[in-house]
Amino acid sequence: MNFLWENIFKRFEKEQSILSVLSKNILFRNLNKRELRFIEKIVHIRKYRAREVIFRQNENGVGMYIIVKGKVDISVIDDILVERSQEKDVVITRLEAGDFFGELSLVEDSGRRSATSIAAEDTVLIGFFKPDLLEILERSPSTGVKVVFRLAEVLGRRLKETTDKITQLKKEIRLVSELQGFHK
Amino acid sequence: MNLEVIRQKIIVRERRVRLLAVALIIAFSMTVLLVIPGMLSAFLIAFVITFIFKPIVNFLERRGLNRTVSVLLPFLISMGLAIALSSAFLPKLSEQMVTLQTEIPVYMANVTEMTKKSSTKLNNAVSQYYKINVFDEATAFLQRSSNQLMANVPNLLSTTLSTLILAPFFAFFMLKDGRSFIHQLLAVVPNNLFELSLNLQFQINQQLGGFVRARILESALVGMIVWLGLLLLGFPYALFLAIFAGITNIIPYIGPLIGAAPAIVIALGNQKSGFVIAVLAAIYVVAQVLDMLLVIPLVVAKIVDLHPVTVVLAIIVGGQIMGILGMIISIPVASILKLTFTEFYHHVVDFRG
Numbered sequence: 001m002n003f004l005w006e007n008i009f010k011r012f013e014k015e016q017s018i019l020s021v022l023s024k025n026i027l028f029r030n031l032n033k034r035e036l037r038f039i040e041k042i043v044h045i046r047k048y049r050a051r052e053v054i055f056r057q058n059e060n061g062v063g064m065y066i067i068v069k070g071k072v073d074i075s076v077i078d079d080i081l082v083e084r085s086q087e088k089d090v091v092i093t094r095l096e097a098g099d100f101f102g103e104l105s106l107v108e109d110s111g112r113r114s115a116t117s118i119a120a121e122d123t124v125l126i127g128f129f130k131p132d133l134l135e136i137l138e139r140s141p142s143t144g145v146k147v148v149f150r151l152a153e154v155l156g157r158r159l160k161e162t163t164d165k166i167t168q169l170k171k172e173i174r175l176v177s178e179l180q181g182f183h184k
Numbered sequence: 185m186n187l188e189v190i191r192q193k194i195i196v197r198e199r200r201v202r203l204l205a206v207a208l209i210i211a212f213s214m215t216v217l218l219v220i221p222g223m224l225s226a227f228l229i230a231f232v233i234t235f236i237f238k239p240i241v242n243f244l245e246r247r248g249l250n251r252t253v254s255v256l257l258p259f260l261i262s263m264g265l266a267i268a269l270s271s272a273f274l275p276k277l278s279e280q281m282v283t284l285q286t287e288i289p290v291y292m293a294n295v296t297e298m299t300k301k302s303s304t305k306l307n308n309a310v311s312q313y314y315k316i317n318v319f320d321e322a323t324a325f326l327q328r329s330s331n332q333l334m335a336n337v338p339n340l341l342s343t344t345l346s347t348l349i350l351a352p353f354f355a356f357f358m359l360k361d362g363r364s365f366i367h368q369l370l371a372v373v374p375n376n377l378f379e380l381s382l383n384l385q386f387q388i389n390q391q392l393g394g395f396v397r398a399r400i401l402e403s404a405l406v407g408m409i410v411w412l413g414l415l416l417l418g419f420p421y422a423l424f425l426a427i428f429a430g431i432t433n434i435i436p437y438i439g440p441l442i443g444a445a446p447a448i449v450i451a452l453g454n455q456k457s458g459f460v461i462a463v464l465a466a467i468y469v470v471a472q473v474l475d476m477l478l479v480i481p482l483v484v485a486k487i488v489d490l491h492p493v494t495v496v497l498a499i500i501v502g503g504q505i506m507g508i509l510g511m512i513i514s515i516p517v518a519s520i521l522k523l524t525f526t527e528f529y530h531h532v533v534d535f536r537g
Contacts, residue, residue: 044367044382048375051188052195055379060530062383129379131386135363139245 018045021068021126025100027150035143042135044127048119061105061113063129067097070123074101076115089116103154106130199374206372222343222350225509229347230354234362235396241359255359259352273423280421287453294453380531387527388520394487395516402479403430406443406471413467417460420450429468433475435511436499444468488519 022028022036022043031039048054048070055061057077065072075089092115095101105111106129137144217224237258244254366385373381407430414422429443444465451461490498495515502514 041364041367044370044378046375046378049191049195049198051191052375054375060379060383062379127378129382131382134386138242141246 017068018126021066021098024098025066026154027100027103027128027147030146030150031143035140035146038140038143039136039147042132044129044132046125046127048123048125050119050121050123052119054117054119054125055102055113057113057116059113061102061108061111063105063127063132064100064103065117066100066126066128067095068124068126069097071096071120072099072101072123072125073118073120074115075118094120103151104158106133106151107155199376202372202374203377206369209369209372222346225343226347226350227354228509228513229351230358231392232396232400233352233355234358235393236400237355237359238393252360255356259356277424277427280424283420290453377531380527384524384527387523391487391519391523392516395519398479398487399434402475403433405479406430406433406440406475409471409474410443410467413470414447414464417463417467419447419460419464420454425450429471435508436495436515438511440468440472488515490515490519490522494518494522 019036019040022039028039072095073091074093075091078090101117217227240258241254244257245251370382407426410429411422411426414425425447428446432439432443447464451464498514498518499511502510
């Protein structure tokens with residue numbers, strides 16, 4: 001009888017983990033249990049082997065991925081390195097369970113991926129795409145609006161981070177040019 | 185490095201197996217549809233019902249009903265409506281059909297009389313150039329085709345009946361479980377084609393839904409105009425002729441002509457005046473013009489992004505392969521093929537640039 005119990009427990013754990021990953025993700029944090037179950041039926045579970053490409057830079061992208069298990073490397077094509085004929089991709093970050101990426105594609109019109117993502121080890125992802133978001137908005141607008149609002153918040157935060165980064169870079173450039181002027 | 189090569193090989197093999205599985209599932213479904221008689225038409229009608237009901241089902245679901253109840257409700261209501269409407273209109277319609285049946289021999293006799301009169305003139309004219317008897321040839325042709333039609337009637341009736349029962353049955357499950365079926369099919373799709381397939385499926389769905397709803401709108405509009413026109417003219421069998429015109433209108437290009445034919449034949453058979461026939465023709469032309477001016481530019485053109493030449497070619501090819509059914513489905517099939525081809529092309533060729 002033992003194997004039966006094990007099986008049930010495993011299934012229960014698996015379901016729990018998808019639901020709990022969704023409930024911890026910022027996009028779905030405001031949703032109640034019923035709404036989360038609805039989302040769970042709409043999203044896609046994808047499994048990737050170690051070193052398998054999830055998407056490539058410049059490819060058409062239609063949605064985002066949340067990492068349930070495993071790690072994902074995000075890399076970009078570096079022109080300088082390509083010229084020096086070394087490896088083309090430069091890994092800029094490694095994402096772990098609970099992290100998400102590609103969310104800009106949810107709102108872009110025929111957007112292109114700005115980076116390449118590759119599974120660093122055997123990885124399980126939740127895929128959430130534009131057609132899924134539209135389906136949620138169509139079938140349960142109140143749930144959809146909560147998700148879209150959170151999405152706007154995430155994109156806004158990314159924009160703010162980028163603006164801060166640019167301001168800092170401008171400061172550094174000014175400092176460098178002042179220093180150059182000083183040396184001359 | 186060696187390990188890396190092995191890994192990539194495993195990934196590629198897995199992708200191939202998944203692609204093969206998807207291809208087999210699709211091929212199997214297509215075979216079932218094409219081989220079992222009546223299955224394709226039942227399936228197509230189910231699709232049409234699905235696309236008409238989908239906005240209603242979604243609306244009910246938004247109101248807080250669960251999916252099954254949201255699907256069941258429009259089916260029950262439309263069944264009730266169909267029963268109510270048929271009890272209201274069917275007596276009239278069947279009465280019209282019965283009188284039409286008894287009067288057809290009279291029309292035929294009249295038409296034959298007319299053709300006889302004109303055939304002597306025609307024969308005289310034609311025999312100057314060709315050695316054939318126009319009247320004999322025409323009679324033989326008419327007999328042949330009417331015999332064929334009569335021989336096909338029992339067969340046609342049984343397929344129609346099974347289609348009428350199967351189609352709503354399929355439609356119910358398409359609305360209730362269609363999403364989870366597609367979800368499961370997408371789960372088999374290899375990772376490298378997953379986003380592309382998901383997006384393609386979504387776009388095809390949108391396009392087909394819009395197309396089907398637009399065609400239904402066109403048919404309803406044409407039927408209504410013909411009905412009103414015939415009522416105003418005081419022409420017999422108005423309802424029957426209007427429904428016939430509405431249904432035949434879904435056949436591209438020749439449908440409207442087929443739709444108008446019975447009315448013209450009846451008018452000729454009744455030996456109506458030239459004025460009545462002209463008004464009759466005008467009613468059908470007005471229906472078509474309004475359809476062309478309002479529905480096609482506003483609705484259909486936005487949905488189907490095909491060049492007119494492609495449309496005509498698609499219809500011809502469809503007609504050659506599958507007859508009238510082929511003509512009806514040729515435009516949506518062509519637009520699906522175009523969409524699929526462009527998406528794959530962009531995916532494979534474009535993004536590396």
